[in-house]
Amino acid sequence: MLIRHKKASDVASHEITSESTYCNRRSFLEASGLIAGSLLAGGLSKTAFAGELPKDRAAKFADLKQSYAKLGPKDSLTPFEDVTTYNNFYEFGMDKADPSAYAAPFKPLPWTVKVDGLCGKPGTLDLNDFLKPHAIEERVYRMRCVEAWSMVIPWAGISLADVVKRFEPQGSAKYIAFETVVRPAEMRGQKGGIGGLNWPYVEGLRLDEAMNPLAILAVGLYGKQLPNQNGAPLRLVTPWKYGFKGIKSIVRISFVEKEPKSTWNVANPGEYGFYSNVNPTVDHPRWTQAMERRIGDLRRRETLMFNGYEEEVGQMYAGMDLKKYF
């Protein structure tokens, strides 16, 4: 028997799904058919990805209801066009139209991921081998950018907790660090410039944050494999944190003892903390964090604590001064 505990982020039963949400859902269901057709059946092209996947993975995609239950009544999917043409990925430029304009030369395959640091099973894995033991799941999450805009994105990815367990972190490992690939020839934003960021882009999580069921390593969105501009072929998604925590095009995962020096924190420690949890009560000097504009909306809406995932993640920060650890 399924016992469901109602959560604040769930949609209430009396709330009627809006027409646009329904339409989106419909197209999404169609798109999810593509997941089976593209991601599962060789979406990560030219690789032996397809045939080796256990059959039960397809079932995960079919269960969209659970994914949708996480959304509120005002959360309709942000159109694919907007998700893939408006985002920050400074490796391709500083404008939010730059990633989609300049990411075409980037080659996401073949791809290897190096896992190192304080763990029992370090190694350098081909992406297929990295993904193989894990179920690819459907997750529809709100995404809140630190710049006070937001989206709702249907991701496909693997549980980060499962990845962490698989590589057997040692007791001394307190944090997990991620690095983005450095390829100035393919990523024009990495060629330098005054006041730019340091490469590689580095992000990190406390190990318990990495183990939270919400955290995933995404390989696709909208039923397609990740477009280059969205962080192909492998990126982090932590929906309760600001978008820049979602490090893209990951080539290295390290288990470490000390808090990783995350890129934006190094660039401007007064504005970007290590935690960067979505928090409407802690303002950013440049933007109020109390409100946000959902892409597609004219008016702003209130930002929710932990981006609406307080029930799932709040306990990890119990007793912490979130104004200090912003």
Add this chain to the structure above:
Amino acid sequence: MSAEVAVPGAHRRPRLDRWLKPAVFVLCLLPFFWLIARFLIYGFGANPIETGIRYLGDWSLRFLLIALAVTPVRIVTGWIVVARLRRMLGLFAFTYVALHVIGYVAIDQFFDWAAIGRDIIKRTYITFGMIALVILIPLALTSADSMVRRLGGARWRNLHRLVYVAGVAAVFHYYFMVKAGHLQPLIYGAILAGLFAVRIYKRFA
């Protein structure tokens, strides 16, 4: 230096001089028409409000620098006729500034005055933007010849020297808005500094 170089016998001016002002007037309208055309043809992408406001902000700063460049250009090239463009270019700069601010107040914030007030106090870049706006308003209001006469040439000139302060505030507004990679605001700042340098050189040379 007066607000407008008096040119007696305008009908006898050479062809280029006669067409200069109307031609520049039309050129100054192009960014606005491109804004409308772009919106109608392509749309503004995922975040049209931000795109539109930033577009207007970019052109506000450019026109402010163009207006501030008139006198240095005259000094360097000796081309006196450009001085006749100064008021028009200044008013165009103000017009783009006004559209930029209206976009922020009316569309972005939807007349949420409390939120706007908090922005002005807490966000450094908006503080600087508002300083620039507050300075530019009286300058635009006193741009007419009748205002020059009413204020008297010396007072009018002193008042209008504030436009340099507005220029500096506008560059800071842009600089503090950018998260990382400050090359573009620094380029605008360098141009502004160059324009100042010409004037200072002229004064002391």
